[in-house]
Amino acid sequence: MSWFKRDISCRNYLQYIILCFFLPSQLTILFVERERLRLRSISNNVTHYANHTFAKANPKHLSERAVQLHKPSLNRKLFLEEMKAFCKYFTPFFILVTLLFSTLGLSTLVGGKSHLSGRYPKRQGLSEIFTCPEKQEDAINGAEDRLIIIFQVMTSFVKGRSFDSEAFAKVQPNIDHEIQEIGECVQKKAPTDTLLLSQLEFVELASQDYLNAVEYLRYYTSNKTYQQLARSVIKLNVFLITLQDSFGIPKREIVDYDDFIAKNIDLLDLWASMFLQLTELPPGMDGFFDSQYTRARQRLQWLASHGKDHGSWNAATIATAANSVYSYYKFIVESGQSLKRKFKGFLRGNKENRARINRNPW
Structure with missing residues (x-):
């Protein structure tokens, strides 16, 4: 508004x-x-x-x-x-x-400071074309810097709980092409650089997540309650990516990190409680909402448990975990099976919740 x-x-x-x-x-x-x-x-x-x-x-x-x-x-x-x-x-x-x-409190000022210090990067396109340098050192540095710029451009389309999905869809083909060019350069010049490979994989994963969110938001456009809740969780998943840098590491400048993550978890549970009150849902809606809820829940739990020790992280390990989670999410969304509201287990504290936590790939 x-x-x-x-x-x-x-x-x-x-x-x-x-x-x-x-x-x-x-x-x-x-x-x-x-x-x-x-x-x-x-x-x-x-x-x-x-x-x-x-x-x-x-x-x-x-x-x-x-x-x-x-x-x-x-x-x-x-x-x-x-x-x-x-x-x-x-x-x-x-x-x-x-x-x-x-959701208002999660995008407003807290104690005179925003959750992410500094300003959002200006929305911009990729004006320069990436070219792979001949020297290995230059290629590594150039690819890393370029991935940082690409990630900043992607996250510039997200501000608070708003996501300019259609504007992102216009530049996404260029971003995807640029990532492919960088990937070919990395495979040619530094195929064993695990840090650079993990950065590349995370940015590629984030770009795919954004593209999936664009398609979901194009489909769920009505003012029906279940679609409003679905859009909220989709945008939350997009927003959570902005809390990490291009390596997938939580940003150090987040103000009141633990409290901020806890508020997002409470908000997610509130949406799940609202969804459980709904009846006469269309086929497959349970499974889709559960996949988005599980995705956000796992990412928030991971952010909550790794927010303080990210100085000692191995980025390759982060990328491996991120890829396994993405595969799990993709399987849930594409399988089309009814998951029978697994997230009831977390809200009600039953055995089903513990089973889901045990297979948490994070």
């Missing part, structure tokens, strides 16, 4: 939160009052009609009818039916507002 800016102050943020929960409550109060007056009017009108129609014919029947119309149980039953219909109509709006404001 145009009225919402990234540098929103904490005071305004609290005002929006209050408005988020105050407005539904006031609407509910107004609805209850309107229904109470409407039911009273109906009761009075029916009683008045009965007085003029049956008074002379059957006074006894009139008195019994009037008593029944004023019974609290009758009004209460009608009121509850109306409230159920109102709640069913209001639920999608409430979930939409919850999605908006629950």
